Amino acid sequence: MTVTRRNLLSCAAATVAAAAINLPVGAAQVGPIGLQLYTVRDIFEKNPLGTLEKVARIGYREVEFGGANYEKMDHALLRATLDRLGLKAPSIHVGFDALRNNFEQSVAMAKTPPISKPPGWVLPITITNSSSSTNRAGSACSIA
Numbered sequence: 001m002t003v004t005r006r007n008l009l010s011c012a013a014a015t016v017a018a019a020a021i022n023l024p025v026g027a028a029q030v031g032p033i034g035l036q037l038y039t040v041r042d043i044f045e046k047n048p049l050g051t052l053e054k055v056a057r058i059g060y061r062e063v064e065f066g067g068a069n070y071e072k073m074d075h076a077l078l079r080a081t082l083d084r085l086g087l088k089a090p091s092i093h094v095g096f097d098a099l100r101n102n103f104e105q106s107v108a109m110a111k112t113p114p115i116s117k118p119p120g121w122v123l124p125i126t127i128t129n130s131s132s133s134t135n136r137a138g139s140a141c142s143i144a
Contacts, residue, residue, distance in 0.1 A: 034062030038093055041068035048073055049081050056085035066093025071109050079114035088116040 035055055037044050044051040045068035055063060063082075070092075082089060092115055094106045 032061040035060045036064045038067040044068045062088045064091045
């Protein structure tokens with residue numbers, strides 16, 4: 001068969017039509033995009049509310065607290081700021097040393113606002129090198 005312009009255009013049109021049958025009906029849904037505040041810990045520590053405002057302004061909808069002396073901040077004020085800006089904080093980063101040395105305080109901090117707790121919320125913690133630490137973590141987290 002000789003390739004003519006008519007044959008080429010017919011095949012191209014058929015290919016496009018066949019591909020159109022498998023096209024998705026809607027655009028892919030992307031969940032909320034979040035920012036680990038540890039990545040901006042220096043400016044967050046100096047100006048937590050201003051940092052949250054800037055984070056929300058550029059389009060983030062979720063944040064993860066961690067570092068920057070977060071444990072010493074006014075959590076009620078942070079919660080009010082998150083609510084005002086439409087931000088959620090579904091998780092917190094707690095370093096292994098804090099878990100090992102101040103476990104109960106770390107769990108209590110993770111359970112306090114401004115952490116958003118979705119239904120069925122579970123505190124995810126990984127402890128290694130000690131079955132007693134693992135048992136203690138499991139017991140404390142089951143209470144959360």
